[in-house]
Amino acid sequence: MNRRLFTGYLALVAPLVFAAGDAQAAGGEKAEKKLSGGPTYVPIQTVLGTTKRADGRRGVLSVECGLDVPDDSLRERATMSIPRLRSAYMSTVQTYASGLPAGEPPNVDFIARALQQQTDAVLGRRGAKLLLGAVMVN
Numbered sequence: 001m002n003r004r005l006f007t008g009y010l011a012l013v014a015p016l017v018f019a020a021g022d023a024q025a026a027g028g029e030k031a032e033k034k035l036s037g038g039p040t041y042v043p044i045q046t047v048l049g050t051t052k053r054a055d056g057r058r059g060v061l062s063v064e065c066g067l068d069v070p071d072d073s074l075r076e077r078a079t080m081s082i083p084r085l086r087s088a089y090m091s092t093v094q095t096y097a098s099g100l101p102a103g104e105p106p107n108v109d110f111i112a113r114a115l116q117q118q119t120d121a122v123l124g125r126r127g128a129k130l131l132l133g134a135v136m137v138n
Helices: 003-026 072-080 082-099 108-123
Strands: 041-052 058-068 129-137
Touching: 041 072, 041 082, 058 082, 058 108, 072 082, 072 108, 082 108, 108 129
Parallel strands: none
Antiparallel strands: 041 058, 058 129
16 A cells, blocks of 8 residues: 555544544543443453473463352452452462473363362452353463
8 A cells, every 4th residue: 555645544534533532522421341241240360370281391371260249249349359369369370280280181170169269268258159261271
């Protein structure tokens, strides 16, 4: 594409894009960001741990998880405790991944139990259910 044609195109399109954004912001309507999983779901960023793959090279154990917290007060506490939860999850997954024999698949049941115990300990009581997504070694 010709550079002059491209800059001319940007000169025409950019004001339209910014004007549309300003009109939406001026409308006073705030778009609610929908949480995936429903109103009781608290997403947790993917937790990673280093392990060995079957070929002997380094691998990464990744665990995708979230929490289902039906109780409003506990959900608020869980949302505020996400850094502490991630720290507890990271130490658990890293410890598990470092002891995982090369080429062995991860034991998802053990990981789920260990992370649920960490969840209950960090939040101070039961009521938040740990939900696991993908657990894989890359």
